[in-house]
Amino acid sequence: MSRAREAVGAARRLVVKVGSSSLTTAAGGLDPARLDALVDAVASRRLSGTQVVLVSSGAIAAGLAPLGLRRRPRDLATQQAAASVGQQQLVARYAGSFARHRLTLGQVLLTSDDVVRRSHYRNAQRTFDKLLTLGVVPVVNENDTVATAEIKFGDNDRLAALVAHVVRADALVLLSDVDALYSAPPRDPDAVAVGEVAGPEDLAGVGIDASSSDVGTGGMTSKVTAALTATNAGIPVLLAGAEQAAAALAAGQGPAVGTAFAAAGRRTGTRLLWLRYAAQPHGALELDGGAVAAVAGRRKSLLPAGISGIRGDFESGDVVDLTDPDGTVIGRGFVSYDATELPGIIGHRLGDLPANRRRPVVHADDVVLISRTSQPITQGAR
Ligand SMILES: Nc1ncnc2c1ncn2[C@@H]1O[C@H](COP(=O)(O)OP(=O)(O)O)[C@@H](O)[C@H]1O
Numbered sequence: 001m002s003r004a005r006e007a008v009g010a011a012r013r014l015v016v017k018v019g020s021s022s023l024t025t026a027a028g029g030l031d032p033a034r035l036d037a038l039v040d041a042v043a044s045r046r047l048s049g050t051q052v053v054l055v056s057s058g059a060i061a062a063g064l065a066p067l068g069l070r071r072r073p074r075d076l077a078t079q080q081a082a083a084s085v086g087q088q089q090l091v092a093r094y095a096g097s098f099a100r101h102r103l104t105l106g107q108v109l110l111t112s113d114d115v116v117r118r119s120h121y122r123n124a125q126r127t128f129d130k131l132l133t134l135g136v137v138p139v140v141n142e143n144d145t146v147a148t149a150e151i152k153f154g155d156n157d158r159l160a161a162l163v164a165h166v167v168r169a170d171a172l173v174l175l176s177d178v179d180a181l182y183s184a185p186p187r188d189p190d191a192v193a194v195g196e197v198a199g200p201e202d203l204a205g206v207g208i209d210a211s212s213s214d215v216g217t218g219g220m221t222s223k224v225t226a227a228l229t230a231t232n233a234g235i236p237v238l239l240a241g242a243e244q245a246a247a248a249l250a251a252g253q254g255p256a257v258g259t260a261f262a263a264a265g266r267r268t269g270t271r272l273l274w275l276r277y278a279a280q281p282h283g284a285l286e287l288d289g290g291a292v293a294a295v296a297g298r299r300k301s302l303l304p305a306g307i308s309g310i311r312g313d314f315e316s317g318d319v320v321d322l323t324d325p326d327g328t329v330i331g332r333g334f335v336s337y338d339a340t341e342l343p344g345i346i347g348h349r350l351g352d353l354p355a356n357r358r359r360p361v362v363h364a365d366d367v368v369l370i371s372r373t374s375q376p377i378t379q380g381a382r
């Protein structure tokens with residue numbers, strides 16, 4: 001058995017994510033039988049001693065029928081309204097279902113601020129720790145009703161990867177309407193299931209189409225991106241079908257299902273993880289050749305002298321892309337000036353600037369580098 005599968009089996013703290021399409025009927029609306037089957041698998045693992053956080057999509061899908069909507073709305077305001085109506089229905093169903101196992105759930109609704117802001121991040125971490133030590137099953141979703149375009153996680157696969165990091169999970173299980181990652185979209189007759197992914201090189205020949213189910217947002221691209229986000233942060237991932245939840249969550253016993261992604265890097269700080277995979281840049285700084293060598297080659301801070309251009313309307317603390325003179329993004333960072341302050345100082349050496357301007361524009365500790373080969377997989381349009 002691979003180490004990733006062993007890690008899922010042995011995990012003492014596990015994050016499990018389930019997509020909308022795995023909780024709804026073909027006609028739309030929540031499917032109590034599928035939800036109960038999922039809860040049975042989670043409860044069985046929980047009752048064997050593992051702490052489990054459940055990241056569940058389905059709020060918008062559950063809100064469609066009560067609002068007389070026939071399909072997932074495209075505009076944000078109607079999505080927010082559907083999520084408001086649907087989230088409570090979803091959680092009420094979960095509460096009833098977990099109660100069959102005498103388990104208590106706690107609802108946790110997150111926005112990206114809860115992960116990206118250091119103080120909020122610690123707060124979320126404390127809340128999860130307390131819920132888990134009290135034996136509660138946290139049921140997590142994005143707070144869709146208040147999330148604006150700027151602060152949206154975008155999809156729950158990504159949210160689940162970040163939550164796995166926040167709670168310091170031993171493994172992440174992504175449950176979907178497809179039973180594994182395939183070498184090509186499953187409608188392709190030659191597609192074969194991929195059992196193990198040791199690293200990004202194993203994904204080189206894999207074909208993924210951009211579509212996702214009618215009720216969800218992610219698609220396979222976002223699942224693979226989330227899996228790589230988690231594995232890069234040292235957390236192994238199992239991607240499997242929601243219908244195989246019992247086998248996927250069985251602690252090391254039972255048949256090997258789904259696709260296992262091996263953990264790669266060491267655990268990184270969530271703030272930089274967010275910067276790499278989740279943040280929306282507010283602008284860009286163009287670096288000259290010397291600054292590219294210093295920032296990307298020698299891991300130095302970006303000083304005003306090395307900046308040859310500014311794009312966007314950002315404030316101190318915002319995320320900006322760092323580009324080379326050709327416009328290729330080489331990294332991202334938290335900028336320490338407002339865009340309006342920069343024209344007067346770029347191109348100047350620190351010694352020539354007033355005392356209150358003698359600091360880096362982006363500190364080395366606030367930068368992630370993005371090489372061509374590690375560019376996050378782009379998400380399919382929806
Ligand atoms: N290479 C691939 N392997 C597996 N599934 C794929 C692949 N390419 C595209 N898909 C599609 O991705 C879908 C899963 O994404 P999605 O419907 O968004 O799931 P969920 O609702 O669980 O988040 C599958 O139903 C499948 O049609």
Ligand SMILES: N[C@@H](CCC(=O)OP(=O)(O)O)C(=O)O
Nearest residue numbers: 020058059060156216217218
């Ligand atoms: N937060 C949204 C789900 C977003 C999402 O990523 O959905 P999915 O692709 O089904 O996991 C909801 O609860 O409707």
